[in-house]
Amino acid sequence: MKSSLIQLVLDHFPDAASSSHNYRGDETVVLRKAFLLEVARFLKEDSALQMSFLMDLTAVDYLTFGKRPMPAFFASSGVAVRPSSLIPDEDPWPGPLSEARFAVAYHFYSLQHKHRLRLVVPVEEADAELDSLTSLWAGANWLEREVWDMYGIRFPGHPDLKRILMYEEFEGHPLRKDYPVNKRQPLIGPVN
Amino acid sequence: MATELEAKTDKTAQSAAELETRDMMLNIGPAHPAMHGIVRIVAKLDGEQIENTEVEIGYLHRGFEKMAEIVDYNGVIPYADRLNYVSPLINNMGYCMTVEKLIGIEVPERCHYVRVILSEISRISDHLTCIGASAMELGAFTVFLYMIKAREYLWELVEQVTGARLTVTYCRVGGVKADLPDDFAAPCAKAFEETRKVIDESHGLLTRNRIFVDRMSGTGVISAEDAISYGITGPFLRSTGVDYDVRKDCPYAVYDRLDFEVPVGTTGDNMDRYLVRMEEMEQSMLIVEACLRDMPAGPVQVNPESGRPIPAAEMVDLAKVGKIYQISGGSAVTGPTLEGSGRAQHSSIAADEKRAFLPPKEDAYGNIEGLMNHFKLVMHGHGVQPPKGEVYFPVEGANGELGFYVVSDGAGCAYRVRVRPPCFAIMSALSILLEGDMIADMIPTFGSVNMIGGELDR
Numbered sequence: 106m107k108s109s110l111i112q113l114v115l116d117h118f119p120d121a122a123s124s125s126h127n128y129r130g131d132e133t134v135v136l137r138k139a140f141l142l143e144v145a146r147f148l149k150e151d152s153a154l155q156m157s158f159l160m161d162l163t164a165v166d167y168l169t170f171g172k173r174p175m176p177a178f179f180a181s182s183g184v185a186v187r188p189s190s191l192i193p194d195e196d197p198w199p200g201p202l203s204e205a206r207f208a209v210a211y212h213f214y215s216l217q218h219k220h221r222l223r224l225v226v227p228v229e230e231a232d233a234e235l236d237s238l239t240s241l242w243a244g245a246n247w248l249e250r251e252v253w254d255m256y257g258i259r260f261p262g263h264p265d266l267k268r269i270l271m272y273e274e275f276e277g278h279p280l281r282k283d284y285p286v287n288k289r290q291p292l293i294g295p296v297n
Numbered sequence: 298m299a300t301e302l303e304a305k306t307d308k309t310a311q312s313a314a315e316l317e318t319r320d321m322m323l324n325i326g327p328a329h330p331a332m333h334g335i336v337r338i339v340a341k342l343d344g345e346q347i348e349n350t351e352v353e354i355g356y357l358h359r360g361f362e363k364m365a366e367i368v369d370y371n372g373v374i375p376y377a378d379r380l381n382y383v384s385p386l387i388n389n390m391g392y393c394m395t396v397e398k399l400i401g402i403e404v405p406e407r408c409h410y411v412r413v414i415l416s417e418i419s420r421i422s423d424h425l426t427c428i429g430a431s432a433m434e435l436g437a438f439t440v441f442l443y444m445i446k447a448r449e450y451l452w453e454l455v456e457q458v459t460g461a462r463l464t465v466t467y468c469r470v471g472g473v474k475a476d477l478p479d480d481f482a483a484p485c486a487k488a489f490e491e492t493r494k495v496i497d498e499s500h501g502l503l504t505r506n507r508i509f510v511d512r513m514s515g516t517g518v519i520s521a522e523d524a525i526s527y528g529i530t531g532p533f534l535r536s537t538g539v540d541y542d543v544r545k546d547c548p549y550a551v552y553d554r555l556d557f558e559v560p561v562g563t564t565g566d567n568m569d570r571y572l573v574r575m576e577e578m579e580q581s582m583l584i585v586e587a588c589l590r591d592m593p594a595g596p597v598q599v600n601p602e603s604g605r606p607i608p609a610a611e612m613v614d615l616a617k618v619g620k621i622y623q624i625s626g627g628s629a630v631t632g633p634t635l636e637g638s639g640r641a642q643h644s645s646i647a648a649d650e651k652r653a654f655l656p657p658k659e660d661a662y663g664n665i666e667g668l669m670n671h672f673k674l675v676m677h678g679h680g681v682q683p684p685k686g687e688v689y690f691p692v693e694g695a696n697g698e699l700g701f702y703v704v705s706d707g708a709g710c711a712y713r714v715r716v717r718p719p720c721f722a723i724m725s726a727l728s729i730l731l732e733g734d735m736i737a738d739m740i741p742t743f744g745s746v747n748m749i750g751g752e753l754d755r
Contacts, residue, residue, distance in 0.1 A: 129398055129688050157525050161689070161700055161717040171685075171706045198686040210702065212689055212717075216525065216539065219546050223689065244528030247725035255362075270355035270754055279363060286360075286367055 108132050110222050113153055118144055123227075127196035133223040135199075141226055142236040148213055148222065149241055156213035156222065159238065162248035164209045164228075164256045167201040168282040206230040207258060211238075228258055237262035255280035320348060323736070327356050331434055331740050334750030336724075338731075338739070345735050350728045357750035365714035369680035370396055370470050373714060378464045380716060381752040383426050384419035384695045386412075386455070388752075389468035392714075394549060395690035395701035396470045400683040402653060407645040408472050409550040410592035415458065415467065416692075417581040417588075421492065422451045423695035423747075424532075424574040424581075431571075431744025432503060435512050440499050447495035450488040457484065460635075470681050471654040472647030475631060475638040482589045489582050496578060503571070514568035517730045517742030521565065528722040531697025532573045533746070537565035543693035554591070557584050570745040593645070609635055609658050616662040629658035637661070653681050680709045696720045696747055718752040 110132050111125045121140035126133050136144060148156040201208070205227035213222045228235055237260035238245040249260045250269040257278035260266055268275065272292060277284050326337040335356035341348045361380065365373045377392045378385040390412045397404065404412075429444030452462045457478050459465040467474050503509045519529075521537040534541055542559045544552040560576035562569030607615075607627040615624050629639035638646065640657035647654040655674055660667025673679050683705045691700040697719030704713040723746050730742050 128686050129401070131688055133687075158530075159528055160691070160698060161702065161715070163702060163715045165687075165704050165713045170712060198684075200685060210687075212700070212702070216541055221547075221689075242528065243523070243526040244722050244725060247721065248528075268355075270358040272355070279360065286363055 110154070110220060113151070114144065114148075114222075117147060117151075124199055126199050128198040131223055132221065133225055135225045135227070138226055138228065138235060141224075142238070144224065145211070145238055145241055148224075153218075154222075155215045155217045157216045158214040159211065159242035159244050159248070160214045160221075161212040162209070162238070162245060162252065164207050164252045164258055164280075166207055166256060166280065166282045168206055170201045204229075207233065207256060209235055209252065209258065233258045235260055237266075239263055254278065257281065318343075325739070327353075331743065333430060333744070333748050334753075336748060336750070336753075338727075338743075340731070340736070340739070342736060345737075347731050347734055347736060347739065350731050352724060352727050354724060355754050357754040359751075359755065361716065361755040362714055365711055367710060369677070369710050370683070371674075371681065373711065374468060375464065375466045378466055379751050380718065380755065381423070381694060381696070381699075381749045382463060383749060384416070384423040385463065385465050386419040386459075386467060387416045387692060387694050387699060389465065390416050390550075391690065391692040391694070391699050392701050393468040393470050394692065395688060395703050396681070396683065396711075397648070398690050399686055399688045399703055399705055400470070400650075400653060400681070402471055402648045402650050404472050404648045405645055406551070407476075407593045408647070410588045411473055411477055411646065412468065413550050413552065413555070414477070414585050414588045414592075415455065417584045418451050418454055420581045420695045421578045422448045422455075424578050425451075425492075425495075427695075427744070427747040428499070428571060428574055431741060432499075432509070434740045434744055435509060437502060437506075437509065440502050443495045443498055443502075447492040450491045454481075454485060454488050457481070469647075469654060471650055474636065476642040476646050485585065485589060489586070492578070492582065496575065500575065504575075510568060512738070512741050513566070513571055514564075515566055516734055516738040517567045517570075517745060519565045519726065519730055523726065523729065524565065527726040529697065529726060530722070531694065531719050532570060532577060533697060533723050535559065536562035536569035536573045538563055543691050543698050547691060549690075549692060551588075555584050555587055557581075557587075567741045567745045609637070609639075609662075612658065612662045621663055624659070624663055627659070629662070631658060677709075682707060682709050691717070694719050694752075696723070696749070696752070716752070716755060718755065720746065720748050720753050724748060724753055 108127055111127070111134055114134050115122055115125065118140055121136055121144055122134050123137055124135045148154050207228040207230065209226045209228055211224040226235060235258060237249055239249065239262065246264070247269060249263050250266060252258050253260065253266050254268040254271055255278055267273065271279065274292060275290060321342040323340045323342055324337070325340065326332045327335040337353040339351045339353070361376055364376055373392060374389055377388040380388045425444040425448045429441040433441035455465060456462050459467040519537060521539050524534050524537050525539065530541060538561050540559050540561045545559055557580045560573050560580065562573050607624060607629060609629045609631045612624050612627065612629055628641055631638055637655050637658050640659045643657040651670055656667040656670045661671040674681070685705055685707045687702070687704040689700055689702045691698045698717065699719055700717035702715040703711055706712040727746060731739055734742065
């Protein structure tokens with residue numbers, strides 16, 4: 106059931122992972138926050154993994170997961186689309202993780218072995234901080250700035266954590282689920 | 298006398314030591330003719346040399362990811378067009394394949410081929426724009442005009458298929474909007490002939506041109522290690538000698554059956570990036586030609602044996618006044634600008650899944666089940682409802698790995714849609730690309746980044 110990549114991580118860090126899944130063939134390890142830097146370094150340096158690329162780094166706000174009111178006047182019939190038999194689906198998706206509001210997702214790719222792995226790290230709203238990976242992958246710099254900008258998750262160890270897509274005077278973090286989609290913050294006049 | 302002279306030289310040396318040198322701050326952008334889109338670069342200069350730069354982005358942020366959370370799954374596709382607006386069909390394909398992976402449906406083989414053909418045509422037009430624009434900024438205006446002419450031929454092809462030139466909105470979750478027009482190979486061959494001519498001419502004008510080569514080679518150099526560490530992919534990474542291409546290394550659609558080469562460079566400078574892009578255009582044309590040769594035969598759009606051809610607009614008029622008997626047995630003919638397709642096309646371009654793809658036009662206009670099926674999919678809050686889950690799916694965009702990460706909570710609109718924009722990684726490395734180069738080198742280096750504001754800022 107467990108794929109070899111997930112197994113490798115679990116063997117080296119038996120306490121680090123809270124769960125793992127292989128939904129639609131995307132190998133995923135759900136990690137405890139304290140182990141992130143250690144596991145990331147292992148992923149990069151271990152000869153069997155050699156994750157040379159940090160392809161993507163993003164976050165999800167699980168605040169309203171499954172609780173969204175249907176926007177339509179008529180309630181949906183709720184008929185979900187069944188997966189075809191061609192797609193492997195032995196390992197179901199465990200759903201949003203624990204009680205933590207945010208989850209930060211890291212997508213790694215290995216140039217040598219041509220495999221991918223996703224790390225998901227739940228982050229509590231009260232303690233929205235996560236170790237920075239800028240010391241391992243230079244590309245983490247801007248990606249972490251974007252997560253800070255959009256979700257308000259801080260990355261201690263980041264050399265210059267500031268907003269990237271929004272402007273400095275912007276209030277709030279727009280991709281949080283409690284930020285209304287139609288809220289406007291016009292920037293009037295010169296900034297400085 | 299001698300002492301006087303000594304004293305004088307001493308004085309000159311002293312004043313040289315005291316000569317004040319100051320770094321100059323130069324602000325370029327956000328709106329500047331050489332910035333492709335709106336981006337601001339604040340450069341610290343020592344004479345003409347760039348000491349360091351600060352790159353500021355976000356001027357084109359339109360909240361794509363936020364909007365994707367409030368519209369239904371197919372409603373994201375027009376927004377996806379506007380990510381990389383120079384090659385929108387690749388974004389369409391990437392997004393739709395991600396949702397298809399989430400749902401777990403497979404599209405028919407011909408549909409894969411259609412998508413591959415169109416995304417390769419988009420890749421060529423993207424590279425033409427990139428090379429043409431950066432050549433123009435180095436003074437080669439002719440090349441720009443030639444390449445835009447070639448792009449025009451390709452966009453005419455795109456227009457024949459999708460009905461639009463730029464904002465194509467062609468793919469659908471579970472298929473494409475409509476099949477290729479009959480006899481698509483002929484105009485395609487004609488357009489490629491013209492494109493090849495333009496590429497040859499541009500080679501003649503640029504590749505051995507002393508001015509062009511002097512400006513391009515040895516500038517904007519990045520090592521393979523740095524490029525990987527920054528997460529750079531696509532032609533930019535391949536110019537450093539790393540042959541990573543999503544189409545080869547993690548093949549999707551039908552790329553594993555196609556025979557093509559991945560050109561790589563050696564030094565990772567602007568010249569290599571130019572050469573890699575030039576070669577990739579040729580490879581893309583070979584892919585399209587192979588696809589047109591190999592793809593399973595499509596339906597005959599209008600077959601007098603199987604049914605009378607009725608334009609879909611007439612069909613809907615007849616159906617509105619209840620003359621169903623007049624349209625039964627007919628086959629719908631749709632133009633490229635109209636949503637949906639007739640039954641003859643349907644089986645070859647759409648997945649066999651009623652809960653994801655619109656029914657054929659004959660059914661939507663001709664019987665109540667088809668009409669209900671249609672409305673169940675297009676009404677707000679109904680539509681495609683994938684199961685709960687999260688998936689990541691990468692495709693090879695014109696600038697590198699274009700990945701979509703979609704999280705679903707089982708509702709009619711996505712819970713989270715994240716795009717991994719390929720030029721975001723390249724832009725994050727722009728500072729080290731420019732460092733140590735002359736201020737004039739900023740223009741070719743920035744041109745070869747091929748920054749697309751829509752994709753970078755989303």
